[in-house]
Amino acid sequence: MSERFRNYLTSLSTTPLSEEQWDHIMATMRLKIFRKKQYFLQEGDICKYFGFIISGAMRQYRVDDKGVEHIIRLSVEDWWVGDRESWTMLTPSIYNIDAWENTEVLLVTKADLLRLSNAIPAYDEMVRAIIEKYTIAIQKRVNAAISMPAHMRYENFVREYPQLVQRFPQHIIASYLGITKETLSRVRKLYIKQG
Amino acid sequence: MSERFRNYLTSLSTTPLSEEQWDHIMATMRLKIFRKKQYFLQEGDICKYFGFIISGAMRQYRVDDKGVEHIIRLSVEDWWVGDRESWTMLTPSIYNIDAWENTEVLLVTKADLLRLSNAIPAYDEMVRAIIEKYTIAIQKRVNAAISMPAHMRYENFVREYPQLVQRFPQHIIASYLGITKETLSRVRKLYIKQG
DNA sequence: CGAAAATTTGACATGACTCAACTGGAGTGG
DNA sequence: CCACTCCAGTTGAGTCATGTCAAATTTTCG
Numbered sequence: 069m070s071e072r073f074r075n076y077l078t079s080l081s082t083t084p085l086s087e088e089q090w091d092h093i094m095a096t097m098r099l100k101i102f103r104k105k106q107y108f109l110q111e112g113d114i115c116k117y118f119g120f121i122i123s124g125a126m127r128q129y130r131v132d133d134k135g136v137e138h139i140i141r142l143s144v145e146d147w148w149v150g151d152r153e154s155w156t157m158l159t160p161s162i163y164n165i166d167a168w169e170n171t172e173v174l175l176v177t178k179a180d181l182l183r184l185s186n187a188i189p190a191y192d193e194m195v196r197a198i199i200e201k202y203t204i205a206i207q208k209r210v211n212a213a214i215s216m217p218a219h220m221r222y223e224n225f226v227r228e229y230p231q232l233v234q235r236f237p238q239h240i241i242a243s244y245l246g247i248t249k250e251t252l253s254r255v256r257k258l259y260i261k262q263g
Numbered sequence: 264m265s266e267r268f269r270n271y272l273t274s275l276s277t278t279p280l281s282e283e284q285w286d287h288i289m290a291t292m293r294l295k296i297f298r299k300k301q302y303f304l305q306e307g308d309i310c311k312y313f314g315f316i317i318s319g320a321m322r323q324y325r326v327d328d329k330g331v332e333h334i335i336r337l338s339v340e341d342w343w344v345g346d347r348e349s350w351t352m353l354t355p356s357i358y359n360i361d362a363w364e365n366t367e368v369l370l371v372t373k374a375d376l377l378r379l380s381n382a383i384p385a386y387d388e389m390v391r392a393i394i395e396k397y398t399i400a401i402q403k404r405v406n407a408a409i410s411m412p413a414h415m416r417y418e419n420f421v422r423e424y425p426q427l428v429q430r431f432p433q434h435i436i437a438s439y440l441g442i443t444k445e446t447l448s449r450v451r452k453l454y455i456k457q458g
Numbered sequence: 459c460g461a462a463a464a465t466t467t468g469a470c471a472t473g474a475c476t477c478a479a480c481t482g483g484a485g486t487g488g
Numbered sequence: 489c490c491a492c493t494c495c496a497g498t499t500g501a502g503t504c505a506t507g508t509c510a511a512a513t514t515t516t517c518g
Binding site (some may be wrong): 118130131136138139140152153156157194199200202204206207208209210211213214215242243247 | 325326331333334345347348351352390394395397398399401403404405406408409411438439440441
């Protein structure tokens, strides 16, 4: 079942991974199951774990003063969850993370992640690769957010993340894009018509 | 003069830095001076260097199909410049980077950066610290972009980056925030009045 | 089937954009 | 030192994209 993580790890590294190393990883990371709507992280908490999703889907969001949720990040299988700011700075998070579906997650603490990175070259490579991919992806998102109108951001999103379109309802995606569900609904009507 | 970089490096690492190590770094990184308006990187080029700014200011931006510039990133002393996507993927960049003022930059190639990271623990720590800080900062920017109206984004910006407010004209900052210069002008009028 | 969640639709309000004109430096050259 | 130009910033009028609110409709799922 954690095979999924093994495949992920080896796909992101060039160094081979021995059986002992893998056992070491499995002895360190803990599998936890989150039921739908269960919190992975709540506003005010410090993010002590990062999690690799084996199955399921989660969302990270902020609630503003008016009580509106703003989706910061969506994650499904083979993605990680956690609040990087809280995790690295050890400060209380301003975000919530919860399970949108029942979700299996492999958890790792910061200390364990450092130990694994030091002990296992493949693991270290993976960690670096994740950060690289993440920074590139988020850079694109900033670009889209500041320079594109709603419909273009949506087309962009569908192109970049077709998996997520299937997985989350429109009002969640609208929030992720920084628009209202009504606007997304209208945008889609045109989008579908014109292909 | 490169003392500035030495201070920066040591401030971001816990490991001490020997004189030989420092000499090694200085022998590897190259100082280049960019005159105002000179390109550091042009759309279509592959980003072969990252640069640490010793003095001056640069901007990274995209030009859309209508010819409008969208500021992706602003950098001054003690910040880095470069397009992470092009740099890591070795793909042609969609961005331009140019000098807003005459700017002194310490350049490093990807290969050299890896060599230095492997050879010098302090350097490696610095590189990791940069990425951490960067991802946290950009995460906040996404949050602002998708969940705040123009005036709040500006207040936010002034709070987070007072140095940049001094350094760049308003139309540049407006573009960075994803609004027009006219809107920023109006927003500021209220902002100044109300404190 | 029934309730809750998601989506769509319409009418209206508003924030932000566009375009154009005007003002006010900052730098440059005669 | 003035005249000139370039660039930045402001302002106003009109438009457009998106948000708000409320209701109707469709889908999902227990």
